[in-house]
Amino acid sequence: MNGRRVSIQERLKRYFSLMSVIPALILSIAMTAYVTFNVYNRSREMLSGNVERAQAELNQLLEEAYQVGRSVEEDGEIRNALEETYASEQERRMAELTVNNELSYISRYFDARIEVYIIAENGMLVKNGRFSFLDEDFRQNDWYQAVMQDNEATWFPLSVYSRVVRSVEGSYATLGIPLRTKGDARKLGVLLVEVQVADVLRDMERSGSHFYIIAPDLEMRIVDERVEQYENDVITLLDDRDIQTLYREDDKPNYVENTVGSITYWREDFEPVALRNAGGYVLSYAVVDTNQWILVNCVSYMELYGVPILVCGLSLLGIALLTVIMLWASDRTAHAVTNPIKRLNESVHMVGDGNFDLDIRKTHDDEIGDLSDQFARMVRKIRELMARVIEEQRIQRKYELLLLQAQINPHFLYNSLDSIVWLVRMRKNDDAEIMLSALTQFFKTGLNRGNDTLSLAQEIRNVQSYMTIQTYRYRSKLSFETDLDERAMDLEVPKLILQPLVENAIYHGVKEKDGPGKVALRCREEAGQVVIEISDDGPGMDACQLERLNAQLRDDDVRSRSSYGILNVQERLRLFFHENCVMTIKSTQNVGTCVTIRIRVEGERNAEPDNR
Amino acid sequence: MKKKCMTVLTVLLLLNTAMAQTRVAISMNDLSTARTVAVASDVMAELQAEGFEVEIRDAGMSLSQQTEDIRELAAAGPEYLIIAPARSIGLRDVIQDVAAQGIKVIMIDRQTTDARATDVLANLCMDAEWAGRQCAQILAEYFDGRDAKVLEFQGEAASWSTYYFTKGFRDALCAYENMQICAVLYGEDDRQVSQQELLKYIEESEVAGEGRGFDAIFGHGDEEALGVINAYLSIRGMEGERAPIVCIGGEDDTISALAAGQMLACVCMPTEYGSLVVETIRRDMAGEAVEREVLLRGEVITAREAADMRGY
Incomplete structure (x- = not known):
């Protein structure tokens, strides 16, 4: 019992809170770990995978473009057509149609995105695609001259438009192959193979990422140990829908500048496929073997990790919310469990402090509710008992007062003394003495040295003293007889219980009767009961009057003034003997009235009466 | 006379300023053939030469893509939208929506047969x-x-x-x-x-x-x-x-x-819709009546004419 007292509610709250917070913590840690080790790595792997796939596809396409070029270069029919000199426009156009057809056949076995054009020295313009040639003499162009001079296949820098046909804006990768006769190496023209790289990039593009190609020239420039963009570098950038071709002087997006600054590409050290971070972006890049382009897939941190972070954040928010809800639920549960106990406890304390006027209600239909219910019943019973005790005490005090009044009834005393005075005047000193002795005896017995109880014999003596006085007063009109069973004389009874009954018999019985009357007091013991009867031979009561009186006795209606004496007696007997005493009245009109008191004495003799 | 010249010059200046700020969007049905490229190039060249701000989209002959393109282009709030439809039916709803936004629609090359006449400023079509x-x-x-x-x-x-x-x-x-x-x-x-x-x-x-x-x-x-x-x-x-x-x-x-x-x-x-489109827009901006239905015819080429020419 040492230490701070912790309530059940507080303990329950702690346990529930722990049970809520610990799983939430474990879940959030697990989620963070999962995002860190799984999603993070997978995102990076996916980024690398994207660029590797793109690299493989571009490699294959460019390799195919090269193969197409070589196949066309080696085609004898095409060579023959190119070596011819055509006398007329019609002949030349016919030859173009024939070679076009041949080109279509050859290119049918290669990727459909590859377009082949031949610009021949003999004026032929041949193609396998649908777009029309630009209206210019290509033989005068720099690229044409450069290809013829190099005498080998060359990849040109990326261009926004096709070099030879009317096309839409895009990014064209062009391979130039010089065509010469086999024997004397006479110039035949230039074979161009064009691939719309934008289409390839667009096919590879993933949502949220930027694909672009850096096409470097052959010279390197390193400043401060970092590669700067080359003079002739071209960057083809794919961003959502737009394809742009950027040159050195163009304003480039930050991530392009960062990439150029970050990637160090010289043949010896450059990793073929790599992943690195640069300026808030994750770059995965790979070198396209065919023409040494650098293919870059660039994703910002937010784009790459945005969704996992968002998911993680939302999950953590959800967990936090869940934790709050669980804490709240824990608090509510703890309250729900302990509040009835708490209320019951408070009620017990209040009852303990003497407050029995509580309204304890059964609020829950459970064990605590049952307990509350039982406690409420107990409190109610105590309250009733206490009320009864208080009422009994009140009544007892009242009767004590009445008793005291009876003991010193001034009217009776005045009448008695007046009778004695008359006896003395009439020189009946003996009678006066007897009456005075009886009066003395009556008061002496009534006071009984302050005791509230006395034996039945003493009580009967008191009645006899009273009747002695009354017979002197009423002379021949009143007679009194007794029939006493000695066995009952020891019974202890409250004092002055018979005198009011005898007084009633005189005032309501004999006094109302014409002629002499008789009051009788009988006492006997029968069947474990002491039976005391006080009877008169007065006018008696009619049935209605008798019923009302008996009803007042049944209901203990002490407020009735008319039967005050008899009810007073019954109440005192009940206070003394409880349910062991019964008082009944029988009356017959013109015959008389008899009040019977039955006191069970079998157990009574062994038990201690309350007021003894 | 001098006053009239000044007024005309002022009107022309205002018109030119308004045109310079006018945005025109083009939704092409396709840009994978020589003809569609020729049509788009001509329209763009003519519009840009007049100082319009032009944005173009290629639907790749997909009706759903063109519908999406039109909605995206319309979202940018151009004054005029030129549509070369991928299909003759199926664009009614999107054209109505665009017209309801106050964007004037000009159909070129083919026409959509289910578009209401009131939704379209002009139909400039080939006479097929x-x-x-x-x-x-x-x-x-x-x-x-x-x-x-x-x-x-x-x-x-x-x-x-x-x-x-x-x-x-x-x-x-x-x-x-x-x-x-x-x-x-x-x-x-x-x-x-x-x-x-x-x-x-x-x-x-x-x-x-x-x-x-x-x-x-x-x-x-x-x-x-x-x-x-x-x-x-x-x-x-x-x-x-x-x-x-x-x-x-x-x-x-x-x-x-x-x-x-x-x-x-x-x-x-015909592929030269550019000048007709510019003329239509110019007239509309000036508050003049616009010819709602224009059917363009090409020309018959035989071997004799072909010797001295190239196609589009």
Whole structure:
């Protein structure tokens, strides 16, 4: 019992809170770990995978473009057509149609995105695609001259438009192959193979990422140990829908500048496929073997990790919310469990402090509710008992007062003394003495040295003293007889219980009767009961009057003034003997009235009466 | 007089300023053929030359993509939207939505048959029916009353242009009792498909003992005509039996084929919508009446004219 007292509610709250917070913590840690080790790595792997796939596809396409070029270069029919000199426009156009057809056949076995054009020295313009040639003499162009001079296949820098046909804006990768006769190496023209790289990039593009190609020239420039963009570098950038071709002087997006600054590409050290971070972006890049382009897939941190972070954040928010809800639920549960106990406890304390006027209600239909219910019943019973005790005490005090009044009834005393005075005047000193002795005896017995109880014999003596006085007063009109069973004389009874009954018999019985009357007091013991009867031979009561009186006795209606004496007696007997005493009245009109008191004495003799 | 000149100059200045700020969006049905590139290039060049701010989208012949394109373009709030529809039906809702936003719509090349007239500022379309009629007349003149079986090579299936090419051709052919359509093949706007279809047809006809089975070919497009020529080239010894070819189109290859004597004639379809679009916008901005329906016709090219020209 040492230490701070912790309530059940507080303990329950702690346990529930722990049970809520610990799983939430474990879940959030697990989620963070999962995002860190799984999603993070997978995102990076996916980024690398994207660029590797793109690299493989571009490699294959460019390799195919090269193969197409070589196949066309080696085609004898095409060579023959190119070596011819055509006398007329019609002949030349016919030859173009024939070679076009041949080109279509050859290119049918290669990727459909590859377009082949031949610009021949003999004026032929041949193609396998649908777009029309630009209206210019290509033989005068720099690229044409450069290809013829190099005498080998060359990849040109990326261009926004096709070099030879009317096309839409895009990014064209062009391979130039010089065509010469086999024997004397006479110039035949230039074979161009064009691939719309934008289409390839667009096919590879993933949502949220930027694909672009850096096409470097052959010279390197390193400043401060970092590669700067080359003079002739071209960057083809794919961003959502737009394809742009950027040159050195163009304003480039930050991530392009960062990439150029970050990637160090010289043949010896450059990793073929790599992943690195640069300026808030994750770059995965790979070198396209065919023409040494650098293919870059660039994703910002937010784009790459945005969704996992968002998911993680939302999950953590959800967990936090869940934790709050669980804490709240824990608090509510703890309250729900302990509040009835708490209320019951408070009620017990209040009852303990003497407050029995509580309204304890059964609020829950459970064990605590049952307990509350039982406690409420107990409190109610105590309250009733206490009320009864208080009422009994009140009544007892009242009767004590009445008793005291009876003991010193001034009217009776005045009448008695007046009778004695008359006896003395009439020189009946003996009678006066007897009456005075009886009066003395009556008061002496009534006071009984302050005791509230006395034996039945003493009580009967008191009645006899009273009747002695009354017979002197009423002379021949009143007679009194007794029939006493000695066995009952020891019974202890409250004092002055018979005198009011005898007084009633005189005032309501004999006094109302014409002629002499008789009051009788009988006492006997029968069947474990002491039976005391006080009877008169007065006018008696009619049935209605008798019923009302008996009803007042049944209901203990002490407020009735008319039967005050008899009810007073019954109440005192009940206070003394409880349910062991019964008082009944029988009356017959013109015959008389008899009040019977039955006191069970079998157990009574062994038990201690309350007021003894 | 001086005052009038000043007023005119002021109006022109204001008009020019307004045009310089005007944004025009273009939704092209496709940019993968020489013709559509020529149409788009001409419109863009003309608009940019007038100082309009132009944005273009390519739907790749997809109706759903074009619907999306139109919505995206309209979201940028251009004053005018030029649409070369991928299909003649299916754009009604999006055109209505765009028109409800106060954007003026100009249809070019093909028209959408289900668009309400009130939603569209102008329809600047090719006269496809006229082109079909011209082809029939060229063949009628060539055969000059001789009996002839014509093989019709249709292009894009169930399209607006196919319908009107066919209608014009057949309506005109009704006037010539000596000519009849012996078969209809489908080239799908692809020369290789056309070539294969013709070779298959010839083979089946020869097996049936009907010779090659046709005396002339009417191609709905360049690709059908060029596919036929490629089929001719792939069959040795057929030079003397080649049936004359007429087609609707005008690509560079077709012109070359004409110049090479491989075709009878080509009805070139117009691609120069740019100046008409600019004129329409200019009139609308000036509050002048705009001609709602303009049908553009091309020209008939034969070998003689083709020698000195190139296609689009």
